[in-house]
Amino acid sequence: MYYKLYEPYRLRGWDGLPFCLASPHALTPRLLSQKEFAVLLCCDGMTEFGDDNDESVEEIISTMLQDRVISPCEAQSSILDYQKVRKHPNGHIHGVIWSITGDCNLRCKHCYMSGGRNKYTDLTKNQLFDMIAQFEEAGVMEVELSGGEPQMSPYLWEIVDELLRRNIVISHFHTNAMLLDDEFFSEMKKRNLFWMFDSSLDGVGTHDSLRGTPGVEKTAIAAFYKIREQGYPLLVNSKFHADSVPAALDTYALMKGIGVTAWKVSFVFPIGEAVSNVSSVPAITCDEYLELLKRYKADGNPFELNLIEGVAKGYRGGSFAFWENDKEDVFNQQRVSCGLCRNRPYILPDSTLVPCIGWVSTPVQKLLPKLINMPLSEIYADSGSLFRKLVGIKVSDITEQNAECRDCEHKLTCGGGCRADALATNHGNDAIYRRGMMMCGVYKGGFMEKVQEICGNRAN
Ligand code: SF4
Ligand code: SF4
Numbered sequence: 015m016y017y018k019l020y021e022p023y024r025l026r027g028w029d030g031l032p033f034c035l036a037s038p039h040a041l042t043p044r045l046l047s048q049k050e051f052a053v054l055l056c057c058d059g060m061t062e063f064g065d066d067n068d069e070s071v072e073e074i075i076s077t078m079l080q081d082r083v084i085s086p087c088e089a090q091s092s093i094l095d096y097q098k099v100r101k102h103p104n105g106h107i108h109g110v111i112w113s114i115t116g117d118c119n120l121r122c123k124h125c126y127m128s129g130g131r132n133k134y135t136d137l138t139k140n141q142l143f144d145m146i147a148q149f150e151e152a153g154v155m156e157v158e159l160s161g162g163e164p165q166m167s168p169y170l171w172e173i174v175d176e177l178l179r180r181n182i183v184i185s186h187f188h189t190n191a192m193l194l195d196d197e198f199f200s201e202m203k204k205r206n207l208f209w210m211f212d213s214s215l216d217g218v219g220t221h222d223s224l225r226g227t228p229g230v231e232k233t234a235i236a237a238f239y240k241i242r243e244q245g246y247p248l249l250v251n252s253k254f255h256a257d258s259v260p261a262a263l264d265t266y267a268l269m270k271g272i273g274v275t276a277w278k279v280s281f282v283f284p285i286g287e288a289v290s291n292v293s294s295v296p297a298i299t300c301d302e303y304l305e306l307l308k309r310y311k312a313d314g315n316p317f318e319l320n321l322i323e324g325v326a327k328g329y330r331g332g333s334f335a336f337w338e339n340d341k342e343d344v345f346n347q348q349r350v351s352c353g354l355c356r357n358r359p360y361i362l363p364d365s366t367l368v369p370c371i372g373w374v375s376t377p378v379q380k381l382l383p384k385l386i387n388m389p390l391s392e393i394y395a396d397s398g399s400l401f402r403k404l405v406g407i408k409v410s411d412i413t414e415q416n417a418e419c420r421d422c423e424h425k426l427t428c429g430g431g432c433r434a435d436a437l438a439t440n441h442g443n444d445a446i447y448r449r450g451m452m453m454c455g456v457y458k459g460g461f462m463e464k465v466q467e468i469c470g471n472r473a474n
């Protein structure tokens with residue numbers, strides 16, 4: 015009998031995680047025992063399994079068949095090259111959000127990276143290609159392309175082709191949707207691409223004002239309909255601030271009308287251009303969000319909803335999920351402050367590696383490494399590097415240094431909040447361990463209770 019791994023799966027090892035089943039579609043790999051790994055190594059379509067396997071091998075095969083990790087196959091039907099085992103000497107990294115250019119055709123008032131002013135120096139084509147080689151070397155399986163506006167890069171399609179050549183999946187395309195024409199879609203079709211369009215609409219009737227250019231709302235909405243007509247998934251981000259949040263309900267209705275795949279509702283973060291350009295930033299928790307949750311639920315969850323950086327998530331079909339954790343032991347010993355930052359960090363146009371876009375403009379940004387000077391695999395191999403230390407900050411580190419969080423009744427769920435937020439809204443050497451104001455407002459203000467009251471229990 016012959017078996018082979020299903021196509022998305024790859025056998026991988028990283029420093030500290032020697033036996034992994036990885037997929038570009040899963041942020042963290044499945045950890046295998048040495049025996050499971052050895053059995054999967056033989057699921058290559060070339061190795062015959064006889065009838066005299068020991069019981070544990072039979073058991074592993076049965077589990078992997080059930081989990082749709084492997085399938086029976088004809089002899090000599092080999093798996094793909096990139097599925098074969100590969101060991102990376104560095105720590106695990108799943109993907110990156112990569113800003114391939116700092117250039118942008120808009121000049122948004124809240125831009126985290128001052129896209130309209132292109133304050134970073136873009137890399138040369140050789141440097142961009144070297145970065146892609148670095149991704150492969152470190153074991154990166156998934157890339158989200160971002161900008162600025164990625165369509166402003168003269169190398170966009172060459173970058174896409176090089177990523178595909180190295181079997182790195184492009185999962186998201188972040189765009190302001192101003193330049194999506196027929197030619198763009200035909201380039202996608204030529205390459206069989208199927209990524210999530212990740213765009214923005216900062217409120218019906220309020221988008222133009224935040225984006226700083228009249229008419230962009232109309233263009234963006236037309237592009238959203240076009241994306242859906244073309245059959246691609248669409249995630250729309252809406253960032254509200256105190257003056258624009260009344261538009262949240264109309265924006266919900268529009269998202270439903272367009273038939274978006276997912277809608278992410280958040281707030282303008284006081285970093286980058288927003289510090290000087292957006293006078294009334296807070297709209298973190300508000301009655302409009304509660305009202306839209308009620309409508310969303312009454313409509314039977316018409317799309318995926320992510321409210322306030324994942325504080326509450328709604329799924330098509332009616333279920334909800336909340337960030338919960340009541341396991342004191344896990345909380346104390348293992349939980350990192352943000353799992354996303356380590357598994358899928360952000361790369362600025364000048365190749366600076368930051369834990370996420372929220373760290374831009376914080377005092378830490380200039381201390382972080384540039385990939386043109388230090389390869390990604392080296393950064394991820396050195397657990398003592400500043401970057402690794404920052405993405406490895408545990409909730410217990412925060413509570414050890416910060417009495418307010420240590421004594422807080424919400425610490426198990428809130429975990430002290432977001433580190434980028436803590437850095438952006440606190441001063442002094444210990445700012446990194448202070449409370450993140452955004453989550454603090456959500457939990458201490460009793461907003462979570464109201465959200466859960468509307469949504470009901472997580473499985474309803
Ligand atoms: S927020 Fe996006 S669209 Fe706006 S200027 Fe910045 S990079 Fe460009
Ligand atoms: S609610 Fe505030 S004080 Fe409590 S753990 Fe969260 S950030 Fe710390």
